[in-house]
Every structure is written in structure tokens, then in C-alpha cells.
Amino acid sequence: MAQPEVPYGLPTNGNGHVSALAQNAVAVSLATMLGDVDVTEETLARCIERICLSANWAGGEIWVIGPTALERGASWFESPDLQQALEIATFGVTFREGEGLLGRSWAEQRCLYSPTVADDALSAHANVAKRFGLRQALAVPLVAKKELVGVAVFLSSAPSPDTLFAEALSEEVGSQSFMCHVGGVLARGLARYVREIRRQAAERRMHVKEHVLASMAEAVSLSDKNGLVVYANGAMERLFGYESSETIGRHVGSFLLGTKEGRMKVYNEIDAIIRTNNQWEGELTKQKRDGSVLLVNAHITTLQLDGENYWLSVEQDITEEKRKELEFEATRQRLQHLLTANPAIIYTRTLTRPFSLTFISDDVRGRLGYEPETFLSNEAFWLTHIHPEDSTLAHAELENAIESGGRTHEYRFMHNDGSYRWLRDESRCVPTEGRNLELIGCWVDITKLKETEFMLERQTRRLARSNRELEQFAYVASHDLRAPLRAIDTLSEWLEHDLADILKGDSREQMRLLRGRVRRMDRLLADLLEYARVGRVKVPT
Numbered sequence: 426m427a428q429p430e431v432p433y434g435l436p437t438n439g440n441g442h443v444s445a446l447a448q449n450a451v452a453v454s455l456a457t458m459l460g461d462v463d464v465t466e467e468t469l470a471r472c473i474e475r476i477c478l479s480a481n482w483a484g485g486e487i488w489v490i491g492p493t494a495l496e497r498g499a500s501w502f503e504s505p506d507l508q509q510a511l512e513i514a515t516f517g518v519t520f521r522e523g524e525g526l527l528g529r530s531w532a533e534q535r536c537l538y539s540p541t542v543a544d545d546a547l548s549a550h551a552n553v554a555k556r557f558g559l560r561q562a563l564a565v566p567l568v569a570k571k572e573l574v575g576v577a578v579f580l581s582s583a584p585s586p587d588t589l590f591a592e593a594l595s596e597e598v599g600s601q602s603f604m605c606h607v608g609g610v611l612a613r614g615l616a617r618y619v620r621e622i623r624r625q626a627a628e629r630r631m632h633v634k635e636h637v638l639a640s641m642a643e644a645v646s647l648s649d650k651n652g653l654v655v656y657a658n659g660a661m662e663r664l665f666g667y668e669s670s671e672t673i674g675r676h677v678g679s680f681l682l683g684t685k686e687g688r689m690k691v692y693n694e695i696d697a698i699i700r701t702n703n704q705w706e707g708e709l710t711k712q713k714r715d716g717s718v719l720l721v722n723a724h725i726t727t728l729q730l731d732g733e734n735y736w737l738s739v740e741q742d743i744t745e746e747k748r749k750e751l752e753f754e755a756t757r758q759r760l761q762h763l764l765t766a767n768p769a770i771i772y773t774r775t776l777t778r779p780f781s782l783t784f785i786s787d788d789v790r791g792r793l794g795y796e797p798e799t800f801l802s803n804e805a806f807w808l809t810h811i812h813p814e815d816s817t818l819a820h821a822e823l824e825n826a827i828e829s830g831g832r833t834h835e836y837r838f839m840h841n842d843g844s845y846r847w848l849r850d851e852s853r854c855v856p857t858e859g860r861n862l863e864l865i866g867c868w869v870d871i872t873k874l875k876e877t878e879f880m881l882e883r884q885t886r887r888l889a890r891s892n893r894e895l896e897q898f899a900y901v902a903s904h905d906l907r908a909p910l911r912a913i914d915t916l917s918e919w920l921e922h923d924l925a926d927i928l929k930g931d932s933r934e935q936m937r938l939l940r941g942r943v944r945r946m947d948r949l950l951a952d953l954l955e956y957a958r959v960g961r962v963k964v965p966t
Contacts (some may be wrong), residue, residue, distance in 0.1 A: 428895040438861040439679065445585065446447065446781075449605075451479050451603075451607050452477055452606055452607050452609075452610045452703045453473060453477065454612055455472050455476070455485055455607060455610045455614070456535070456738050458471055458472055458475065458614075459472070459613075459614040464498045464614050464615075464617045464618040464621060465615075465618070465620050466498060466618070468476045468498075468499075468614070468616060468618075469487055469498065469499035469595060469611075469614060469615065469637055470499040470500060470501045470886045471486065471501070472610075472611055472614060473486070473499060473500065473501040473577075474501040475483045476607055476611070477501060477503065477579065478503075478557070478601070478918075480579070480589050481581075482579050482580065482581045483502060483503055483504070483557075483559060483580050483581055483582050483845050484500065484501050484502030484503055484504075484507065484508070484579075484580055484745065485501060485502075485577060485578060485579040485580065485706050485912030486498070486500040486511070486577070487498070487499045487575055487576075487577050487611075487615060488501070488520065488527055488575055488576045488577075488578065489492070489574070489575045489615070489619060489622075490531065490573060490574060490575055490576075493517035493519075494520055494521045494602070495519060495521075495527055495528065495531060495575070495576060495894050496519055496524075496828040497515050497516075497518065498575065498615075498618075502580075504557065505545055505897070506510045506557075507553070507557045507559075509798070510553045510556065510557070511550065513547045514549050514550065514552065515550070518549045518699070526539050526562060526564045526578070527564050527576050528577055529564070530564035530565070530566050531566065531573065531798065533762075534566045534568070534573060535566065536563060536564065536565050536566070537563075537564045538561070538562070538563050538564075538590050539561065539562040539564075540560070541560065541561075542554040542559050542560060542561065542562045542769070543555045543559070543560075544578060545731045548786050550562070550580070554580070557582075558582050559581070559582050560579045560581065560582055560583065561580070561581040561582075561583065561586065561590060562578055562579070562581075563578065563579045563581075563589075563590045563604070564577070564578045565577045565578070565579070565604050566577055567608060567611060567612035567639065567761065568609075568612055568614050569609075569612040569613045569615070569616035570616070570726070572616070574612060574615050574616045574619050574799060575612075575615050575619070577611060578606065578628050583619050587911070589603050589604065589891050619893075621644060630921060633716070638765045639658055639659045642660055642741070643660055643735070643737070643739050643741045644657070644658065644660045644661035644664045644665070644721070644738075644739070644740040644741075644742075645657070645660065645661060645739050645740075645869050646658070646661050646677070646736075646737075646738045646740075647728070647735050647736070647737055647738075648677045648735060648736045649733065649735055650733065650734050651676075652676045652678060652692065652696075652736075653675070653676055653677075654672055654673055654674065654675050654676075654677060655673065655674065655735070656673075657669065657672040657734060664713075664719070664721075664740070664742055664840055664955055665680060665711070665713050666713045666714035667714050667716055673709065677692065677738070679735070679938065680691035681709060681710070681712070682711055682712045682713065682718055683710075691709070695725065697743040697923070699725060699727060699736070701727075701781055703726065703727045704724070704726045705721060705724075705725045706722075706724045706725070706727060707722075707724075708721070708722055708723070709721050709723050714856045714959050718725070718744075719742055719744045719745045720742075720743050720747050721740040721741060721743060721744075722740065722741045722743045722744055723738055723739070723740045723741075724738070724739045724740075725737065725738045725739075746762075753944075768786065768869060769863075769867035769868060769869045770785040770786055770788055770792055770793070770867060770868040770869075771784075771785070771866075771867050772784060772785045772786070772787045772800075772862045772865070772866055772868065773863050773864065773865045773866075774863065774866075775863060775864075776827050776854070776862075776863060776864055779804045779805065780823060780864075781801075782800045782801055782803045782807065782893050783863065784801075785797045785800050785801065786811075786918075790850070792846075792870055793839050793841060793846065794840050794841025794842060801959075808820060810838055810839040811837065811838055811839075812837035812839070812845055814837075815836035815837050815893070816836075816929075818835040818836070819834065819850070822850075823852075823931070825853045826854070826866075827854065827864060828866065829853075830908065831853040831854060832850075832851075832852055833849065833850070833851045833852075834848065834849075834850055834859055835847060835848065835849050835871065835875075836848060838868075838932070846870055846872045847870070847871045847874070847875040848869065848871065849868070849871045849872060850867075850868055850870045851866055851867055851869070851871040852864050852865065852867075853865060853866065856926060858901075899953055899956065900954060901951040902950075902953070902955045903951070903954035904954065906950050907947055907951070910950070911948045912949065913939075913943050914940055914944060917936055917940050917943070918940070919923070920936070921933065
């Protein structure tokens with residue numbers, strides 16, 4: 426049987442295989458390309474080009490082993506159109522271990538051959554292979570220092586089995602094959618490329634971390650097992666006012682507020698907790714370089730670096746936040762005091778039916794005997810506990826309050842003990858951005874006031890009745906008493922006239938005085954009658 430034709434450019438030895446000299450020439454050429462400088466993707470592409478031109482192949486690709494799958498790396502194809510088509514077809518494609526020709530070569534760590542690329546599980550290449558007439562593929566695992574760093578795939582359009590593909594698969598040739606020889610050089614170059622990529626990625630990650638740490642608003646520090654600061658980001662320097670040179674080497678306890686003994690006591694307590702739980706979180710009072718005090722929320726965790734234990738501390742300045750919290754709490758307590766000390770029950774309700782209560786002050790418990798939740802959980806509770814005679818009007822007044830922006834009305838409300846209390850309900854709509862947001866109001870218990878009003882009304886009615894009776898009595902009395910007086914006056918005149926001859930001066934004077942007393946009494950009775958008529962006579966205006 427005739428030997429398969431050896432591709433142009435690679436002379437064979439007497440056995441029909443690529444000669445050692447030819448292999449060495451290609452290997453030296455690859456080694457020269459790789460050189461001692463950093464290996465780039467472009468360098469690897471030129472190596473693929475050298476191999477493919479020597480073997481008369483259409484092109485090849487290097488797939489790098491990533492964290493979980495093979496990822497496309499450098500490639501070269503003789504046809505630019507083929508190169509572009511494969512780049513598009515394989516964009517974002519990965520091969521897991523055991524998937525397709527490449528994945529199987531990775532899993533088995535040996536060269537694998539596909540005589541029909543278009544029909545292989547190498548699906549990302551299949552459609553392009555059909556379009557450009559690619560027939561054969563050889564996957565070559567790239568091993569450097571016993572570490573698999575990637576898989577190279579070479580594609581050929583030759584109609585008959587490629588000699589070099591067959592040679593790479595031959596157990597007889599083994600390590601003497603062309604692909605084994607040049608693949609080793611390519612693997613070492615890829616290993617250098619991968620190391621460089623990883624180093625650059627690590628540097629980028631380091632730069633990102635440094636940038637993140639430097640730009641963080643929280644103070645981040647790292648301290649060793651002795652409590653000495655070995656790293657501090659910019660935020661920590663800004664927070665405490667120390668320069669980096671002053672911060673590094675300081676004991677973390679020295680930033681705490683208090684005496685030396687007090688600071689070390691706090692540090693030892695935190696250290697004991699961290700030794701047990703590997704973390705600690707809480708609030709610490711610290712002192713800045715200028716002596717001012719600040720409160721921080723600190724989260725400390727343990728971290729191992731090169732076998733040594735460190736404290737990683739992240740601190741956030743909560744001084745202003747705490748101040749506002751204290752102010753808010755003081756305001757809340759004052760408001761709570763006002764709500765409980767106020768004689769009114771404060772409430773808020775929605776402006777739409779069923780006008781549900783959204784808040785009611787706690788003193789409703791002491792004034793009406795109900796828990797606040799009783800009103801809030803039952804929309805109909807308020808209306809159903811108004812006195813039946815007042816409920817219709819109270820509901821109408823509520824709607825009027827919403828329409829007019831406020832209202833004051835009074836009604837009776839059932840206490841928890843079954844009795845009714847009179848309430849004055851004063852409400853106002855709270856406007857926000859030109860529209861009413863809710864109705865806020867208060868209930869004032871006016872039961873005693875109402876009882877006083879009712880008592881005054883009763884007394885007023887009794888007094889009016891008494892006045893009428895007194896008026897009637899005065900009228901009758903004055904009228905009945907004046908008649909005898911007029912008779913006495915008249916009789917005294919008659920007596921004086923009849924006895925004119927015998928009455929002496931003293932007697933006449935006594936008679937005159939008698940009539941004077943009678944007439945005076947008559948005037949008094951007339952005044953009394955006039956006084957009794959005062960309530961009935963209208964004064965002209």
C-alpha cells in the first residue's frame with residue numbers, strides 16, 4: 426500500500442514520518458517566536474500560523490482551560506473570511522470537560538481526531554466547516570510541566586486522511602510525532618501566556634480592591650495578632666485625622682476613648698469574643714487626633730494571611746446618625762408626653778370611605794376604656810359606637826369636614842363600661858402639595874361640661890318659673906294693697922273736713938302726716954308694680 430503523501434515543507438525520514446531535523450526546525454522557529462519576552466495572544470497566533478503553514482493546514486485555534494470550561498484564545502486561519510466566520514461562530518462559546526472533540530481531548534488528555542468536522546459534536550465549528558469545506562480536525566492537549574493548560578485544534582480541508590493527524594494518533598510513533606514535538610513548545614508558550622494573563626488579572630483585581638478600599642466611606646484597617654495596625658485605608662486616616670505613617674504601627678486600642686486601662690479592658694473583651702466567634706460587631710466610642718469624640722459602628726472579623734491571624738475592621742462613623750436618633754427619641758418622648766398629658770385623644774383618618782382611623786393616641790385607653798388597636802383594626806368601630814340619636818349627624822359632619830377642610834361637632838360615644846361620654850370632635854385636613862393628605866383631629870371629653878350645661882338649663886328654667894310666679898305675686902300684691910290705702914287717704918280727708926271746727930293744730934298735723942304716709946306707701950306699691958312689669962315691657966330703641 427502506498428504511503429500517504431507528506432504535506433509540503435516537512436521532509437520525511439526513511440519510515441515516511443517527519444524527520445527529526447524538520448521537527449527541530451519548526452520547534453526552534455516556535456521557540457524563537459516565543460523568546461524570553463511576555464507571550465501575547467498575537468505571539469500564539471503567529472505560532473499557530475507557523476505550524477499550519479508547515480503542515481499545509483487551513484488553520485488552528487488554542488482553547489485555554491478556564492475555571493470551569495475551555496475558553497477560546499488565539500487563532501489563525503489562512504482565509505480571513507474563514508477567520509472572521511469562526512470568530513463569530515465561537516464567540517462566547519465554551520466547552521466543558523467531555524463536551525465535543527475539544528472537551529473529550531481535555532478529559533482524556535490525548536490527541537483526538539475527527540474525520541468529518543461538519544458532523545462532529547464540535548457544533549460551534551460545524552456550520553462554518555460546511556461553508557468553507559473543512560473536513561478534518563485534530564485536537565491536541567497542551568501539557569506543560571505535567572499541567573494541562575489548554576487544547577489546540579487544527580483544521581484541514583484535505584479530502585484524504587492527513588498524515589500528520591494520523592501520526593499524532595499513532596502509538597507507534599508516540600512522543601516522536603511532529604505534533605508531540607511542536608505541541609510541547611506551544612504548551613510551554615501557552616503556560617507562560619496563561620501565567621501572564623493570571624498575573625495581569627491578579628494585578629487588576631488588586632488595583633480594583635485598592636481603589637475600592639481607598640474610595641470607601643467606611644474606615645478599613647488590618648491589625649496583626651498583637652493589635653498593631655498594618656494597613657489603613659484613606660477613610661480611616663480622614664476619620665481619625667492621623668497620617669498614614671502615624672496610623673501604621675499604632676495599637677487599635679489606642680483609638681478608643683478613655684484611660685489606658687479602660688481602653689485595654691474594652692480591647693480584651695472584644696478579643697475574647699473574636700477568639701470564640703471569629704467576629705464582633707458593635708458600637709465604640711473613639712477619639713480623633715484633635716481630641717474630638719466620635720461614635721463608630723465597628724464590624725471586626727478574623728482573616729488569615731500567610732498563616733498569620735489578623736483583624737479586619739470596618740468602621741462607620743455614626744456620630745451624626747446617633748445624635749439625630751437621640752434628638753428623635755427626645756422629640757418622640759416629648760410628643761408622647763404631650764399626647765398622654767393632653768386632655769384630648771389625638772387621631773388621624775383617611776379621606777376616603779370608610780374613613781378608616783390610621784392612628785389614635787394611647788390615652789384612648791384611659792379615657793374611653795378601649796385599646797388603640799380596637800379602633801385601628803375595625804373600620805366600623807367608631808361609627809357603630811356613637812349614640813343612635815347622634816350617628817347620622819356625626820357621619821354627615823365627618824363628610825362635611827372633608828369637603829370643607831375641617832369641622833367641629835359634638836356627639837355621644839359609648840364607653841367600654843357601657844355608659845356614654847360626650848365628645849367634642851375637632852378635625853382639620855392636612856394639605857400636602859396642593860391636595861389633602863389625611864384628616865387629623867382630636868376628641869375632647871366634654872361630659873362634665875355637658876352635665877353642667879344641662880344643670881344650668883334646668884336651673885334657668887326653674888328660675889324663670891320662679892320669676893314668673895314672683896312677678897304675678899308682686900302684681901297682685903301691689904294692686905290689692907293700693908285699694909285700702911286709697912280708701913284710708915280719702916277717709917282721712919273726709920274726717921278732717923267734717924271735724925274742721927273741733928280739730929286743733931296738732932290734730933290737723935297728725936291727719937296731714939297720716940295722709941303723707943299713706944301716699945308714700947302708695948308710691949312704693951306703684952314702684953313695686955312697675956318693677957314687676959319690667960320683664961314684660963319692651964324698651965323702645
